[in-house]
Amino acid sequence: MKTLSRVYNGIIFAFLYAPILVLIIFSFNDSKSRVVWNGFSLRWYEALFQNDEILSALWVTLSIAIVATIVSTIIGTAAAIGIRSVNSKLRRVLLAFNNLPMVNPEIVTGIALMLLFVFIYRTTGLLQPGYFTLLLSHITFCIPYVVLQVMPKLRQLDPHLYEAAVDLGCRPFTAFIRAVLPQIMPGIITGALMAFTMSLDDFVISLFTSGESAQNLSVTIYAMVKRRVTPEINTLSTLMFGAVLIMLILVNVMQIRSAPKDKRRSS
């Protein structure tokens, strides 16, 4: 029985990770073939970093991920504090609104945003589809994840901490920075990491909201594949997989580290 379950597990992991493993191995292949192994080489990595189309897409992806993370973390944290401070009935409604975009099919969000941007562009001439619309859409879908990570920390927060800081002479904003922020920081960081990962990862929404002028990696790769699949895509996918993997490990380590502390506080 035990062997059976091990075999079963093995098969599952094989199905999950074999394709990625093949992709990673063939990103080091010294030939254009995607079937025959011709020896180890980094030539496709070199080629990748000389491909302007990919490099500019990489820049778009990273810069958007960073800016979207910062903006959505600030807005999301502020939103969480606001949602926390209203009565429980209104809070439930607001949280439902917050969670909706996460369960909504991405294609709906993508098309909706595209229609909105096009409508605004047509009527006012502002928001031409491109870098800025891509950034706005990424900020939009990242915010709910930040809210969801910060809320539990606010729930654990001793409401008197803020009052104590004000009582000791802090103005409201200083009191927030000095007394409240350090307590909810783990939630904010986890939220920021999730936002960053989501932004890096996104394809569907980006496809609809990026214009000709600025495309992120996933959209660029999609366009490249439609023309011709080159091994450069293997290398690029390997790098992206590695980056997302590191992010996820970081998020998990953060959550594990903050967990025992919470237990101690609540006991």
Added chain:
Amino acid sequence: MQTTKEIIKLKDITVSSDGEQVLSGLDLNISDGEFVTLLGPSGCGKTTTLRIIGGFVTPDSGSVFFDGKDMAKLPPYKRPVNTIFQRYALFPHLNVQDNVAFGMRVQGKKKTEIRETVDRMLKLVNLVGFNERRIDTLSGGQQQRVAIARALANNPRVLLLDEPLAALDLKLRKDMQAELKNIQKSLGITFIYVTHDQEEALSMSDTVVVMDAGRIQQIGTPQDIYNEPKNAFVADFIGESNILDGIMHEDYLVEFFGRKFPCLDTGFDKDEPVDVVIRPEDIDIVPANQGHLTGTVTAVTFKGVHFETIVDFKGFKWMIQTTDYYPVDSIIGIVLNPEDIHIMKKSEYSDMFGDYSSYSDEFDELGNPEVDLTEDTAAEVEE
């Protein structure tokens, strides 16, 4: 004789929350250097009163004066008062000395001054050498001391204490009571202390303010409050009381249980109906044939210092505290001297308290801080 300069004045304060009246028309004057206790059951408005002085609650109407100046527009961070919160509210991300230094750093005091004050404060609360300790490594009593040091480091004119000892066990609570009183005396600053523990209030305060249902029931020294309660609520809340219906025939003469007793009270109308208070420890038990009244013992509980004896007098049950043991069903007499009898005007609280017919030890539990605290916590974590 200390100065009796007025430091805080609350005038006609009214607060309501969710349509419920929390405070109605509250007036309170507090003298500089006084130890004032706001005493009352949970929900009586005592904490709200404290939070109004601290600036955390804005009254619907009425004004708050500090040194004669209206504080209405002054936010909490500008008020010369500091608060000790019920569950301490220490900053968990800072160590002991950074907690104590918090207020001074906000004010931008010099480093040497901060260090000197932190050490002085830690010495004051008996925590020398705890500078670098993390908050979560401290016991409840030690955290309480850090909270006191942190509030006092700001050099407040008035210290507000919101049930600061409620979370400590009995022994530690007694020690901290004495320590707080000493700190207050040695610093000479005003303490406004909120508690529901009548013993705590009596043993620490210069002035006790008894509150119920958003109103002040009585203000006075601990002796006044205990010996001369103004109404049945105060008599019952502070200590144990037998409260009977009586008729005040004339000055110094009251009638109850169909018998006239000499007393020390004056100033009532002729034949005015009154509440008569007799403290259980003031009653002398004598053989049945020598007593003013005779009754039957219905229950006896040993309390260590005395026996709590419930005695039935013509269907009305009294509590008598006596060091002598009288078994159940024995018939005893009691003697009431004029100084044992206290007369109060009738109030809305008449007939609500002071009858021990349904007496059981369980009623005592209602006053326990543990019970109260859990109720409190339950209310706060509603979701």
